[in-house]
Amino acid sequence: MEPAQAQAASQGEARPHPVRDELPQLLKLSGPVVLSRLGIMAMGLTDAVVVGRYSATELGYHALGWAPTSVVLTALVGLLVGVQVMTARAIGEGRREGTGAVLRRGVVYAFWLGVISTGALAVAGPPFLHAIGLERDLADGASRALLVFSLSLTGYSVSVACSFWLEGLSRPGPAAIAMWAANVVNLLLVLLFVPGTMGLPAGGAVGAAWATFGARTFLALAMLGFIATMPEARALGVFRKPEIDRPGAAEQMRIGFGAGISNFLEVASFASMNVIAGWLGGLAVAAWAIVLNVAAIVFMVPLGLATGAAVLVGKAYGARDNAGVNRAGAVSFGVTAVFGVLVTLIVWPAAELITRGYTTDTATIAIAAPALALAVLMFLPDCLQVVAAQALRARGDVWLPTGAHLTSYILIMMPLAYVLAIPMKMHLMGIVWAVVIASVVSAVLLLARFWLLSRRAL
Known part of the structure; x- marks a missing residue:
């Protein structure tokens, strides 16, 4: 082998590999x-x-x-x-x-x-x-x-x-x-x-x-x-x-303000879904509670992946390693997407069985089971949006995630849920469709932002 080829091979072996290097750290x-x-x-x-x-x-x-x-x-x-x-x-x-x-x-x-x-x-x-x-x-x-x-x-x-x-x-x-x-x-x-x-x-x-x-x-x-x-x-x-490190303290608080406002917007918007369900009646409230509880359990996994993504991206960002930031983001999004697809394929056919685990009331099951079957459409985008938001904050983009959540959950989801559920008489399915659409919008905005930033040098 020529010296130049040997050097290239050596460099190729030393080059970071996203699956080999980043995936174990993310899962750990x-x-x-x-x-x-x-x-x-x-x-x-x-x-x-x-x-x-x-x-x-x-x-x-x-x-x-x-x-x-x-x-x-x-x-x-x-x-x-x-x-x-x-x-x-x-x-x-x-x-x-x-x-x-x-x-x-x-x-x-x-x-x-x-x-x-x-x-x-x-x-x-x-x-x-x-x-x-x-x-x-x-x-x-x-x-x-x-x-x-x-x-x-x-x-x-x-x-x-x-x-x-x-x-x-x-x-x-x-x-x-x-x-x-x-x-x-x-x-x-x-x-x-x-x-x-x-x-x-x-x-x-x-x-x-x-x-x-x-x-x-x-x-x-x-x-x-x-x-x-x-x-x-x-x-x-x-x-x-x-x-005394005023810039560091200010940056620490700035990141927190962005995430805190985002969290508040999400919680407030989903609380409004409970109100709309209440306007539909007691059965709708009970059925929505089942759907929301299943979604909350599923959401724990992307929350963990979001933490892993934030730490890996934050380390690479601190080292000014643009390629490392992009690798950490890509692996995090890939693992999250795989989980989102798998949990969708598991919950969708088992929606009625899962619902029966929460209640024996046939009227509630009749409303909740189809709503849960539809709600699986939000699992993939919802998982991706929370991981993407944390990855963006870790690389210094604090306010875009907040703006994306304001747009998706406050400006789109809340009025859309009301319109679909009550004037258009789609009832609980209208609320679920509004959540699905808002989750897709949020995921698209946040992933697109990360992709655009990945093309710029740190």
Whole structure:
């Protein structure tokens, strides 16, 4: 072999391979994150089951008290995404010692976000519940639960900041373990608090809210304790007061603002689907709840893939490696597309069987089963849009994802769902079609944006 050919062959062997190099990292990062996100759902499901078996009335208080806090909580998670992205960028830049500053800023930011959110919900939450037309007893019971739920936002915010930091370091496993340990704590507390046994106060929905407070406080302390005892914590700058870095702090907050607004827009738009379903009647609400719950479970996997994509893209972006950014994006989108197609092919023929697992009411099944069969059309685009949005934020494009979500879910989905469901009399199928169309629009906008940026040098 000629020397030039040998050199080319050697360079070819050293050239990064997207499947060989990026795919294992993506799966290693995403798996624990998926488990962690499923742990969040499991905690809410545990509370609902225990409270529901205790009292249907208390379950109503629990659901209504939880709803406003869940909107705020989702926005808080988005506001803290900057911790994950900036940590990954620092690693890509070769500044591991600088990641401690990102964590310290993130924990302080999370603490004050939690405190402010608690205060805002305590002041505005009960009047809001009493102003939306609920029966007084229902609004009173929900308000009591809401006040306790709001107390847990600070602990949860701090735990999210710690979790995002570890994910940015490519160490998502401890956060997943801590989340499931918190689930055990929550189960023990909810079994004690909901019945009000052993002379404990409260009970019912308020008892479950106190259990959530205890579990989230445990989660925050567990995450902080793990980080403090990491052998490399000092080398990462965890205990060192960081130098003032206004550009870095501003970028961290900018990324969080974009993600937080996006999360709020999505949550608010899907909450409006519940309202439209309510205008169609009780059966439509129950059927839509089944469709939405299945979609939420499916959504946990792309959420994990989105974290993996953000870390890989963020590292490559920090290293100013344009080819690496594009490889990480391409592999993430490819894996996400494969998952979206597979889950579609699984759920579509099993739609009625899945629906029967939620309810035995034949009237509800008759509405929910065909709606779920249609809803599988949103799985692929919905999976792709969340991964693409995180990949874009990781490469510094913060506001386009927010604009895409505003366009897709607020400007298109909300009015389209109303028109299709009520004036055009498509009922629940109209709501589902609106979600499918909005998901496609969002995915196309975000993927097109990533493709356009991939053609530019960093």
